Amino acid sequence: MDITRLSPDDEAGCADAVAVKNAGLKVDCPEMTPQTPSGYANMLRYGWDMVPSYGYLARDADGTAVGLLDVGANTYDNLNQIWIDVDVHPDHRGRGIGSALVEYAEGLARDMGRDTVGYGCLDLPKGDAFARRHGFVQKAVEVNRRQDLTGLDWGVVQRLYDDAVAASTSYELTKFTGPVPEELLEDMVTLTSSINDAPKDDLDIEDDVFSPGRMRAYEEAQSKSDHTVYRVIAREKSTGALAGHTVIAVERERPHIGEQHDTAVDRDHRGHRLGALVKSAMLLWLREAEPALTQVDTWNAESNNHMISINEQLNYKVIARILAYQKKL
Template identity: 70%
Template sequence: MKIIKLSPDDEVGCAEAVAVDSAGWKLDCPEVVQHTPRTFANMLRYGWDLEPPQAYLAREGDTAVGVLTVDVPQYENTNLTWIDVKVHPDHRGRGIGSALIEYGEQVTRDLGRTLTGFGGLDLPKAEAFAQRHGYEQKAIEVNRRQDLAGLDWGLVQRTYDESLAAASAYELLKVTGPLPADMLDGMVAVTESINDAPKDDLDMEDDVYSPERLRAYEEAQAKSERTVYRVIARRKDTGDLAGHTVVAVERERPYIGEQHDTAVSRDHRGHRLGALLKSAMLLWLRDEEAALTQIDTWNAESNGHMIGINEALNYRIVARFLNYQKSL
């Protein structure tokens, strides 16, 4: 078996990687949103905020049998990597996954990093794989999906109206694409509020934000062919930015939306801003994105407050993931 590093310009390799990845998801959890060759290549070019992962393809002869991605944080957590391993179902049980995770651990060591982690579906075989390689479960994350075609829009409107009444001291701003320059500093503080979300037992530092990183996120999303929608809450009397919610919609598959962030600053909590922001976003997207049929979100299973808002807006569970870490 050969393991080769993938380039986003390698159209054949990216297509092979996606074929391996998709075959696994179709067997283990077909509802999970899967990459296309285009979205996979964009991930390798731009990442989330111009911090792209490394990717490797395992081949036996001319047959692609496995994929490894290694996320290498640069803004914070510079002591760790995050590994993802996929093996084509036709080639499982032959040590390919073990070879790939060991390869990812060596990449981590070569980078001078001492901690790595990976996430897997909540399945017995994933748990056994983690234990076999010395990984310890640290957190549980849940992927939920909102079906817009079946959404009770009356419920969304009532949620909006009731939340608006509770948040009468605030106004909402809608921004598509890049933030206005005069909002950048205020949005740094709002975005950092995501650090209050539970990390459970993961050994991870808080995310570090700056105007430059927010611009990097906007650039990466635009170049990855996603339209970014933001609804921002602002205090009327002081002009302070209090919270935001962000959804990105794919242009290749405009029926797919991803919830990227929802956060409310500590000083502004207790006014139902979270419910107001999310319901306002749904009403806006209904008018702006006619083809949109689903929005996926991810939360720590322990994040009861945000899960409560999501469940009130008819999100349902798609998949449950276990996150593991290991010191090298």
């Protein structure tokens, strides 16, 4: 078996990588959104915020793509860690390919001077057994939920919005697409840092470190990946302080698909239903701005009860549970 790093310019290789990944999803969790070759290539080029991910394709002796290793190595924070995904084509499982990819990933971590490997897999007995066999310890559970806009009761959304407006009369909303205006950038960085209050469960991770440069890098990566980024911000009327926000990115390749990127409320402004306010306002906006949009996916720690309660009011349903593991090398 040959393991080689993929280039985002290798169209055939990216297509093979996505074929491996999607074949596994079809068997293990067909409800999850499949990837596209162009979307995968963009992750290798730009990542989430201009920190590209690494893709390594495993090929059999005859050149058949049989496995895929994806590696994320943050350069903003948590510099002691990498996070990996391992996919093996269902037709080639049980041959040690996944184990070889984990071993390869651990070698990469050591070469980078990193001593911790994080690993995520679907909540399936075989996935858990594989992780534990390789010395990983479960630390958290992430849940993928999906909002079906075609079945959404817009009356419920409107009532949620109206009730939130009544509870937050000291605040007003600002909406825009694309880059954060320069005059809001520093305050937006501070507000975005509020995401660090979300549950981390038992994960051995530092807080995310945000900066104006990282914010601009995120905007650049999303734009270059052909995503339209929508942002709704709640501001305190008396001070202009940014109190809460939500962000959704809509794919241009598949404009029926959106992804929830962030929702956070500054701790000094909690208790005014700002989370419900910005999320319901976002939906009402997208209903007009993105008529082709039919689904929005979000990810939350299973223990994040407050955000989950809002999502459930907005017709989000569980698609998958992901078990998160870590291993010290």
